Amino acid sequence: MMDIRAYLREKKGIVDEALQGFAPRHEGPAEEVARAMNYSLFAGGKRLRPILCMAGAAAVGGDERLVLPAACALEMIHTYSLIHDDLPVMDNDDLRRGKPTSHKVFGEAVALLAGDGLLTEAFALMARTGPSGEPEPPTLLRVIALIARAAGYEGMVGGQTVDIVSEGKQVDAATVRFIHTRKTGALIAASVVSGAILGGGDEGRVAAITAYGEATGLAFQIADDILDIEGDSEKMGKRVGGDARKRKITYPSVLGLEESRKIQETVLEKALSALEGFDTRADPLRDLARYIVERKK
C-alpha cells in the first residue's frame, strides 16, 4: 500500500511548477485580469484533476510529464468554474479555501472575466502544445473535444444549470444523479480519461478508465455533500452547512445520509473493479478513489 499523502504532495509539487510556467503573464494593460486569473489559480487547490490526469497516463504505462499541459488546462477549467460558481448570481460565496473569493477581491465584472479568461486559456494551452509533435495532433484534438464536452452544456455547465434551477425544489434520485454526474463527475472523469488517451492507452484500457472515472467523479461529489454536513469548517476553509442553507440538491438531502453512504460504497467498488485488469501502475488510481471517498476536506 502506497502512502497516498506523500504521493499527493509530490504530484501537487509537479503540477504547481508546471502551472507557474503556463500561467498568464502579469504585464501590460491586461494585467488586472491576469492577476485575477492567477489569484484563483494559486489559491491553494488540491490539484486533484491534474493528478488524476497524470495517474491515468501512468496506469496505461504512459509518461505522466507529457500530459502536464492538459493536466494544467483541466485545473484552469476547474478554477474558472469555481470563480463563476462563487459569484453572487450563482452561489454567492465569500470564502473559498479560506480566502476571499475572486469577486470579493477584484469585483464581479473582473471575476467574471477572469473565469472567461481561464476557460479560454485552457484551450489555448492544449492547442499550442500540439504542433511540436508529441502528443500526436489527432490524439490532442480528441482530448480537447473530450474535455470541452465534459466541461460544456452536456457536462459541467449543464449540471450547474440544473443545480441552480432546482434549488429549493423537490427532485427525484435521477435528477440528483444527473446533477452530480455532470456538475463534478464529468470533468473528473475527463481528467483521468484524457490522461489514459495521452498516455497511449488502447481502446479497452480507455473504456475501463472511463468507467473508473465516472464512478470516481460521482463518489467525489457524494463525499462533498457529506462533508458539507459533517465536515470541519476550519479544515475545509469554508463554512459547512452551506448546501442546506441554500437548499441545494444533494445526495443526503434527497436520499438521506445512510443511503448516500451506501451508494458511495457501491460506487467506490465499481471504480475499483473497473481497474481489475490493470497492474500495480494503476495503484495511484486505486488509492486516489479511496482517498476521494475518505478525505476530510
Next chain:
Amino acid sequence: MMDIRAYLREKKGIVDEALQGFAPRHEGPAEEVARAMNYSLFAGGKRLRPILCMAGAAAVGGDERLVLPAACALEMIHTYSLIHDDLPVMDNDDLRRGKPTSHKVFGEAVALLAGDGLLTEAFALMARTGPSGEPEPPTLLRVIALIARAAGYEGMVGGQTVDIVSEGKQVDAATVRFIHTRKTGALIAASVVSGAILGGGDEGRVAAITAYGEATGLAFQIADDILDIEGDSEKMGKRVGGDARKRKITYPSVLGLEESRKIQETVLEKALSALEGFDTRADPLRDLARYIVERKK
C-alpha cells in the same frame, strides 16, 4: 464592383444553416441552458465573423465550405461575449438586436452559464471536426490556438477588462487603441486569419491577411463608436448614446468625432493596401472592409 448586400445575404444563409446543424440540442435535463444558448445564437446576428472567415478562405483560393465549423465556432464565441457583456455586472443592457437580452429572459445565472456553454462548445466544435482528415489536425490545432489567444486574456477578455475598469476615467489614445484592438479587433482579425490558414494560404498570404484583419477589426470598433453617437436606434435594435451614458472609453470620446473619422479612413486604407497582392478572389474582403466602415447598423 460586387453587390455586398446580396453577398452578405447569401453567406448569412449558409452560416445560419450550418449553425442550425452545430447548435446545442434541446433535450434532456440540460435543455434550459441549451435553450438559452440557442436563443442568443439565433437572435439575428449579422454573422460577420463567420463571413469574414469564409471570405478569408476564398481570398487564398480555399474552399469556404470547409471552414464552416470554425466559422460557426467564431459566432459562438462572439455570442458568448455579448451575453456576458450585457449582464448587469458588466454593461447592464436590456436589449440586443431589438430583443430582450439573455438575462432578461432566462435570469442572470442561466445567462452566465449559457455564455460559458457557448464558449466551451466553440472549442468542442472545432476539435471534433478535426480527426476526419480535412483540415489537417496540425492546421486545426494552429487555428484553435489562434482563436483561443484572440478570445482570451491577451485579446478580447483583456480588452473587455480594460474597458470595464477604465469606465469614467481619463485615458490616453494608446489605451483606447488597446481596448479596441483587443475587445473587438482581435476576434475579427482571428476570423479572417483562421479562414486564410484553413483555406491553405501560405505564410506570406496569412501575414497579409493578418494585417488586413487587424486594420478591419479596429475600423469596425471605431465605426461602432460613431454609430453609437449618430446611429438610428430603430435600425440598430438598441438605444444609441449608451456609450456616453456609461462613460465608456470610445474613439470619439477620447479623440473627438472628426479625428476618429480620419483614423477610420487611414485604417481602412491600410486594410485595403494589405490586399494589394491578391486577385479578385479577395474582392469580398475588400468590400467587407468598406461595408464595415460605412454600415448604418
